Amino acid sequence: LTATGGPPPVERSETLHERVQAAIAALAPNDLPWTWPDAEFDSMARAVFEHQFEGCAAYRHYCEGQDRSPSRVDDWRGIPAVPTEVWKTLDLCTFPKERAAASFLTSGTTVGTRGRHHLLRTDTYTASLAPWMDRFLGLRQGRRERLVVLAPSFAQDPASSLSFMLQWAVDARGDEASDFFWSERGPEIGAAAAALREAAAERVPVVILGTARALQALWEQVLRATGPGIGGGGRRGGSGGAGSGVAAARRCPILLPEGSRAMETGGFKGAAASLGRDEFYAALSAGLGLPPHAVVSEYGMTELGSQGWQPGFLMARDETARDRFEHACCVARDLGFDAADLVGIPRLFAFPPWCRVAAADSQSLELLPEGRRGLLRFWDLSNVDSILAVQTADEGVVLPEGLGVLMFGRAPSAVPRGCSLAVDEILRGIGPRGREGAP
Amino acid sequence: VSRWLPGAGAAADRPLPRPGEDEARGLLSEPDEALATDARGEAGGAEPPLPLALRLCAEALAAAGPSLRRLPLGVRAAAIARVSRSWRDPRDPFRREAIERLPGECGLSPEMVAWGMDRAWEEVEERALLDWWRRQGPDGLDATGAPDGAGPPPTAGPPPLSAHVWAGNVFVSGLPPVLASLLAGVPAVVKAPSRHPSFAALLARSFALHAPELGPCLGAAAWPRSDEGSTAALLEGADRVFAWGDDASVAALRDRTAADRASARRFYGFSHRYSIAVATRAGLAEAVADPRHSALEGLALDALAWDGGGCLSPRWAFVEGSPDDAQRLARLLCDVLPAVAARLPAGQPADPAPAAAAAAAGVARAAWLAHAGFAGWSRGGSGWGVAAVAPQGADALSQPALASAPGRCVPCVAVPGLEPIRALLAPLGPRLQGMALLCAADERRAREAHARALLEPLGLSRIAPPGRLQTPPLSWEHDGVRILAAAAAAAADSR
Numbered sequence: 010l011t012a013t014g015g016p017p018p019v020e021r022s023e024t025l026h027e028r029v030q031a032a033i034a035a036l037a038p039n040d041l042p043w044t045w046p047d048a049e050f051d052s053m054a055r056a057v058f059e060h061q062f063e064g065c066a067a068y069r070h071y072c073e074g075q076d077r078s079p080s081r082v083d084d085w086r087g088i089p090a091v092p093t094e095v096w097k098t099l100d101l102c103t104f105p106k107e108r109a110a111a112s113f114l115t116s117g118t119t120v121g122t123r124g125r126h127h128l129l130r131t132d133t134y135t136a137s138l139a140p141w142m143d144r145f146l147g148l149r150q151g152r153r154e155r156l157v158v159l160a161p162s163f164a165q166d167p168a169s170s171l172s173f174m175l176q177w178a179v180d181a182r183g184d185e186a187s188d189f190f191w192s193e194r195g196p197e198i199g200a201a202a203a204a205l206r207e208a209a210a211e212r213v214p215v216v217i218l219g220t221a222r223a224l225q226a227l228w229e230q231v232l233r234a235t236g237p238g239i240g241g242g243g244r245r246g247g248s249g250g251a252g253s254g255v256a257a258a259r260r261c262p263i264l265l266p267e268g269s270r271a272m273e274t275g276g277f278k279g280a281a282a283s284l285g286r287d288e289f290y291a292a293l294s295a296g297l298g299l300p301p302h303a304v305v306s307e308y309g310m311t312e313l314g315s316q317g318w319q320p321g322f323l324m325a326r327d328e329t330a331r332d333r334f335e336h337a338c339c340v341a342r343d344l345g346f347d348a349a350d351l352v353g354i355p356r357l358f359a360f361p362p363w364c365r366v367a368a369a370d371s372q373s374l375e376l377l378p379e380g381r382r383g384l385l386r387f388w389d390l391s392n393v394d395s396i397l398a399v400q401t402a403d404e405g406v407v408l409p410e411g412l413g414v415l416m417f418g419r420a421p422s423a424v425p426r427g428c429s430l431a432v433d434e435i436l437r438g439i440g441p442r443g444r445e446g447a448p
Numbered sequence: 449v450s451r452w453l454p455g456a457g458a459a460a461d462r463p464l465p466r467p468g469e470d471e472a473r474g475l476l477s478e479p480d481e482a483l484a485t486d487a488r489g490e491a492g493g494a495e496p497p498l499p500l501a502l503r504l505c506a507e508a509l510a511a512a513g514p515s516l517r518r519l520p521l522g523v524r525a526a527a528i529a530r531v532s533r534s535w536r537d538p539r540d541p542f543r544r545e546a547i548e549r550l551p552g553e554c555g556l557s558p559e560m561v562a563w564g565m566d567r568a569w570e571e572v573e574e575r576a577l578l579d580w581w582r583r584q585g586p587d588g589l590d591a592t593g594a595p596d597g598a599g600p601p602p603t604a605g606p607p608p609l610s611a612h613v614w615a616g617n618v619f620v621s622g623l624p625p626v627l628a629s630l631l632a633g634v635p636a637v638v639k640a641p642s643r644h645p646s647f648a649a650l651l652a653r654s655f656a657l658h659a660p661e662l663g664p665c666l667g668a669a670a671w672p673r674s675d676e677g678s679t680a681a682l683l684e685g686a687d688r689v690f691a692w693g694d695d696a697s698v699a700a701l702r703d704r705t706a707a708d709r710a711s712a713r714r715f716y717g718f719s720h721r722y723s724i725a726v727a728t729r730a731g732l733a734e735a736v737a738d739p740r741h742s743a744l745e746g747l748a749l750d751a752l753a754w755d756g757g758g759c760l761s762p763r764w765a766f767v768e769g770s771p772d773d774a775q776r777l778a779r780l781l782c783d784v785l786p787a788v789a790a791r792l793p794a795g796q797p798a799d800p801a802p803a804a805a806a807a808a809a810g811v812a813r814a815a816w817l818a819h820a821g822f823a824g825w826s827r828g829g830s831g832w833g834v835a836a837v838a839p840q841g842a843d844a845l846s847q848p849a850l851a852s853a854p855g856r857c858v859p860c861v862a863v864p865g866l867e868p869i870r871a872l873l874a875p876l877g878p879r880l881q882g883m884a885l886l887c888a889a890d891e892r893r894a895r896e897a898h899a900r901a902l903l904e905p906l907g908l909s910r911i912a913p914p915g916r917l918q919t920p921p922l923s924w925e926h927d928g929v930r931i932l933a934a935a936a937a938a939a940a941d942s943r
Contacts, residue, residue: 067822074825094815098848099822371810372794373830374817384810400818402811420807428616428692428759430722430879433851 018064018103022129025060025393028053030136032390033363043333044411045362047084053363053390054085057397064103068396086367086376090386090398096124096312103394104129113170115311116275126170126311129394134314137391138174139181141361145305145318146216146272147326148182155208156187159196159219159227165189170311171274175218196223198230205263205297214268217297220275221289228293264298270322271299274307276418287351300325301352308358308416312399314391317358317414324355334359337412344380346406346415357413363390366407366414369400379409384420450649451669452656453637455508456501498671499681502637505667506685509635510607512664517608517633519661524631525577527659532572534658535565542654549646554617556755556795561619563792564754567919568620577631580922584932585632608634610935611686613679613701615693618758619647624922624931625690625716626651630665632936638668639682645670673697679704688714688934695719714937716929721759721881721907723917724873725750725858726866727767727777728895730888735780743886744780746915747858748788750884752832753918755795755809756855760882760910760918763853764845765860766869774862775825775836781858785832794831794856812854820849820859833857845872866895870902881927882910884917 032053036042059079062069072078072089082088091101097115100106106127111134115124128134143149156179161169163176179187186208190201196219208215219227271293294304302321309316324331334355341348341357350356360366367376368383377383385405388398404417496504516524534540543565550561610629614622622638629636640648648668655666671678683689683705691701698717705713725747727735735741750762765781767774794809813833820826820835826849827834837849837859844861845851853859863869873880880903887895896911909928910920925931 071818071821074821092811092815092818094811094848095818095822098819369810369814370830371807374810374814374828375830384807384814400814402807402815404807420811428618428621428718428720429757429761429763429855430720430759430876431694432722432763432845432876 021060026133029390033136051085058088088398090400091396092400097122101396102127113311114168133391137314145323153184155213155215156183157204157217158189159223161191162189196226198226212266214266217271221273270303272305302354313389315361315364315389317360321354357415359413368407379407382406450645452649452652453501453505453667454664456504499677502681510609513635525574527662529574531658532569535569542650546650553644557793560792583923584930586936609686610634610636611682611689612638613691614640618754628932628935635665640670642670642672690716692718721879722763723760723882725762725765725884727886729768731886743914745784748784749915750917751858752792752856765858766863767860771838771862774860778834778836778860781834782827786829789832823849836860878907880906880908882917884914886914
């Protein structure tokens with residue numbers, strides 16, 4: 010027993026992994042519930058929290074400073090969340106990080122150190138990602154499909170949680186011709202386009218998976234191949250922009266067979282600069298001969314073992330899902346938010362029952378009622394040996410009844426300045442900044 | 449872009465409506481559509497391009513300077529005091545328009561804008577202005593009487609005209625040198641930041657309306673730093689420059705004026721600075737004994753004012769004693785911060801997407817509170833945060849919990865005495881500005897003397913009781929500069 014009377018950390022961890030995996034596995038693959046009863050989630054969340062409180066001294070100290078402990082939280086919402094910024098400076102795990110089976114790092118696209126997420130074991134991570142990916146991307150156990158991946162394989166980037174997920178998809182759901190089209194230089198667009206053309210010729214449906222940036226590269230190269238004046242680089246709404254790009258893409262020779270779809274992830278920060286998100290989706294679907302609902306976005310982050318998916322492809326195949334997410338769009342509209350894109354596809358994200366989301370007020374950091382815009386906070390049971398409660402810098406609205414989450418992207422990092430010194434920059438040796446506040 | 453440039457044609461040279469006459473229109477709205485111009489004056493046609501307008505304005509103000517200087521000092525002081533009173537009057541249209549415009553420009557709440565204006569103007573009374581003159585005015589000038597007639601012949605070089613380059617969203621930080629300049633009889637032109645144009649223009653218009661006896665004396669316009677032609681036009685017409693900004697910007701302006709040896713310019717640069725709070729053992733004991741101690745509320749006010757973005761905003765509250773003492777102060781602050789934060793709410797960053805931009809402050813505060821919570825102890829509320837963190841090692845301030853405290857957050861840092869503070873702050877160089885000192889009354893004098901001896905080498909130029917740090921007197925020698933003496937220097941020879 011530990012000082013607080015619980016089982017030793019390793020035993021506790023194993024028990025929790027088994028419990029979480031069993032809870033996920035108990036669900037019928039094709040009939041996953043959208044939410045779990047609150048009491049069920051709460052019971053598991055408390056158990057995971059207790060494990061993390063006991064096993065991670067830094068987190069325990071933090072919680073105690075907040076006057077929180079496993080016996081002093083009303084429910085799972087009271088479990089203290091750790092902002093993603095802190096994951097950059099601390100190793101938040103219940104075990105010595107040297108024992109990690111995998112250590113995922115954030116992409117490091119922003120200034121500063123990279124956040125890290127250490128996993129003692131990866132099977133719960135896989136158990137979490139698999140059913141939701143299957144459901145929203147139309148994959149299925151026992152069926153092998155052609156996967157064309159525009160991202161590094163796990164061997165190429167063992168620190169990438171995205172690569173881990175995509176590697177699982179290729180290994181578990183891909184046919185023999187499935188592959189990663191990536192090199193040290195980035196996406197291998199030419200080879201990927203050849204693979205797509207081959208699949209089109211063979212009438213083999215394809216699942217394209219890639220980052221927004223890589224898919225943009227694919228789109229641009231496809232468009233360039235169709236002739237001059239295509240993708241004229243116009244900005245959103247400007248002349249020669251999205252409209253002409255989409256029209257041109259329709260002349261693209263790669264018309265993928267029915268049943269093909271594409272997954273985009275990673276967001277549009279720094280990518281797809283010449284098109285807005287909706288226009289890019291429209292251009293991509295037209296350029297590859299995909300119906301609009303077959304371009305699906307995934308929301309994932311290094312600090313979370315679970316992912317959110319957009320439901321367009323699922324809705325086209327599942328009447329219950331269609332009713333649910335059409336209802337979600339109506340609810341969002343009643344709340345003053347537009348959840349549908351230019352062609353009416355819901356662009357909200359659905360998270361699995363073992364990962365709950367709430368929005369926090371940006372001023373008080375208190376949780377907001379559903380339907381209010383705020384900073385998204387997650388409680389992910391698949392984060393067994395790290396921290397299950399994660400505070401993000403992403404803004405969104407959590408719809409009532411677990412209907413989904415509207416995402417508004419990353420909150421900007423710049424705040425207004427006066428004449429105060431940028432102390433952190435001085436201490437980092439960067440020197441006083443010359444941007445805001447400058448004459 | 450709002451501008452008010454006497455001598456440059458258009459609206460600035462037209463009679464101003466009396467207060468109330470144009471309230472429905474907005475004081476920065478030009479009365480004639482044709483007069484509306486953009487930064488380069490391209491849209492209209494009635495006003496010249498900005499560089500030319502600035503040159504014309506400089507000529508007009510310089511020409512009006514002798515008349516301004518012939519006014520008795522008391523008249524100038526009375527006129528400035530009248531403008532000050534108008535800005536504190538809730539009915540004043542300029543104030544009302546500032547409260548309407550500045551939150552969007554500066555990312556401050558309307559309450560903070562109003563508070564900032566009240567504090568900036570509260571001391572600007574006739575008696576205080578004359579007292580300022582006695583302390584810092586040029587020798588040989590009669591502070592209360594009128595100079596007799598024309599005075600001595602002008603010296604070589606350009607006629608007295610001060611240029612003021614403002615920066616940042618603490619919109620009143622450049623006000624004292626402007627007032628000093630006008631008090632000294634030196635006309636002034638203000639370059640406002642392009643993102644915060646309104647206060648300077650409203651200020652200039654308020655002088656034109658409320659102090660007509662001063663004649664054309666103040667011009668204002670806003671333009672971006674990239675508009676070097678306008679900046680050159682501003683600088684070439686001025687014989688003294690007061691500039692705000694980050695180190696690099698101020699240095700660039702300094703070099704620019706130094707390179708022009710045609711005129712004997714004086715340059716006063718005010719770079720970004722930081723401030724601190726210090727609680728002595730006796731001061732903390734008093735606060736613990738009386739949690740309603742006004743110093744606690746004062747400390748909270750110092751921290752929240754200007755959303756923590758001013759050079760006089762304390763970045764750390766050093767607590768003499770143990771980490772427990774630091775946490776004691778932090779917990780006491782938790783009790784008073786909510787009320788002060790409600791009185792002075794956080795602003796929304798001026799951004800095209802206000803909701804998204806507002807989240808930026810929340811993200812920063814959440815991250816900091818967590819960093820501090822992992823390193824020590826932290827609490828946060830609506831628009832505020834406080835933490836107690838024990839410094840670890842000589843580079844303790846580099847810890848995320850201490851280096852990256854966002855605005856409206858107070859890291860309380862335990863130190864055994866004042867001496868270690870100097871060591872902790874040394875890596876920041878001589879950029880310390882002010883210090884709020886929470887101490888017992890009977891130790892204040894000795895403690896202040898000790899603090900000056902220790903921290904003046906780091907730049908310290910102001911010590912104040914909690915709650916007064918952010919409202920320095922007119923006579924404050926900002927970065928060691930005697931503002932009125934600087935503004936008046938050459939004017940004494942050319943009145």
